[in-house]
Amino acid sequence: MLKPNTFIKATATTLAACMLMACGGESSNNDTQYTLSLESEKTGVVGKSTYTINVTDKDGLAVYGETPIMKPMMAMTAGHQHSSPHTGCTETDDQGNSDCTVYFLMASAMGDEVMGIWSIDIELENAEPLSFVPAVTMPMAETVKVDLKENDDTVGGTARRYTIFNSSAASNAEGERSIELFISSKESMMSFPALQTNSTLSAGTEDELNVDSVDVLVSTDNDAEIWTTATTNGAGVWTADIENYSNAFYVKLSVNGTAKKSGEFDYATFKKTENMMMKDMADK
Numbered sequence: 246m247l248k249p250n251t252f253i254k255a256t257a258t259t260l261a262a263c264m265l266m267a268c269g270g271e272s273s274n275n276d277t278q279y280t281l282s283l284e285s286e287k288t289g290v291v292g293k294s295t296y297t298i299n300v301t302d303k304d305g306l307a308v309y310g311e312t313p314i315m316k317p318m319m320a321m322t323a324g325h326q327h328s329s330p331h332t333g334c335t336e337t338d339d340q341g342n343s344d345c346t347v348y349f350l351m352a353s354a355m356g357d358e359v360m361g362i363w364s365i366d367i368e369l370e371n372a373e374p375l376s377f378v379p380a381v382t383m384p385m386a387e388t389v390k391v392d393l394k395e396n397d398d399t400v401g402g403t404a405r406r407y408t409i410f411n412s413s414a415a416s417n418a419e420g421e422r423s424i425e426l427f428i429s430s431k432e433s434m435m436s437f438p439a440l441q442t443n444s445t446l447s448a449g450t451e452d453e454l455n456v457d458s459v460d461v462l463v464s465t466d467n468d469a470e471i472w473t474t475a476t477t478n479g480a481g482v483w484t485a486d487i488e489n490y491s492n493a494f495y496v497k498l499s500v501n502g503t504a505k506k507s508g509e510f511d512y513a514t515f516k517k518t519e520n521m522m523m524k525d526m527a528d529k
């Protein structure tokens with residue numbers, strides 16, 4: 246926002262210019278007209294994808310301290326639409342840049358079959374909305390997301406789906422690794438909130454769930470007695486450091502003390518794809 250005195254000064258300057266040049270009719274709203282532009286690549290991957298949005302004023306100068314709003318949407322070839330989990334955009338820095346992070350649930354295509362079209366809308370007060378269509382592909386290095394559920398925890402008559410997204414760094418030669426996960430729940434086709442302690446899911450509906458506790462545990466051994474407890478940033482991102490990583494790590498999720506399950510297992514498995522394992526073996 247412009248400071249009030251800046252606004253008065255700008256208006257006075259416009260008036261003075263108009264008196265000199267005998268112009269008229271131009272709205273002073275144009276003084277706060279911002280422009281949004283995409284600074285980063287338009288592509289995306291299933292899982293964590295971040296776009297940099299630049300905000301400038303009508304003089305082309307960077308706008309500091311504004312927070313754009315992001316709205317991801319997929320129009321499925323099959324006909325329906327759905328959104329995707331996201332953590333929104335950061336406040337613009339002194340270069341006018343904001344980072345907007347979405348966790349894509351699906352690829353735009355599977356082989357030759359087009360699954361649908363993703364669009365990202367970016368909005369900011371006093372700015373023309375920005376819209377772009379990213380081609381979203383599936384990364385092939387490692388499991389990127391796993392769904393967990395449990396039958397006593399339901400939304401709309403079916404088990405509430407929790408999705409763990411994996412955006413972890415690669416391991417070093419000693420098998421040490423920093424794990425980064427993002428966890429969201431599916432409340433509807435349009436609502437995938439980040440899982441946070443002391444939040445309420447589907448508030449005001451019959452599916453309302455108060456999230457009093459969330460426990461996220463990580464291990465490189467699914468048989469292990471001791472698991473590493475991940476810590477959260479309070480906005481759906483969980484991190485932990487693990488050792489002895491070779492081909493897979495495992496994640497346990499419990500909400501309000503109840504374990505969520507992946508099929509029959511009470512943990513999610515994140516492993517290298519076969520191609521990567523074969524490449525690894527060829528390298529050794």
Ligand SMILES: [Cu+2]
Pocket residue numbers: 319321327351360361
């Ligand atoms: Cu889709």
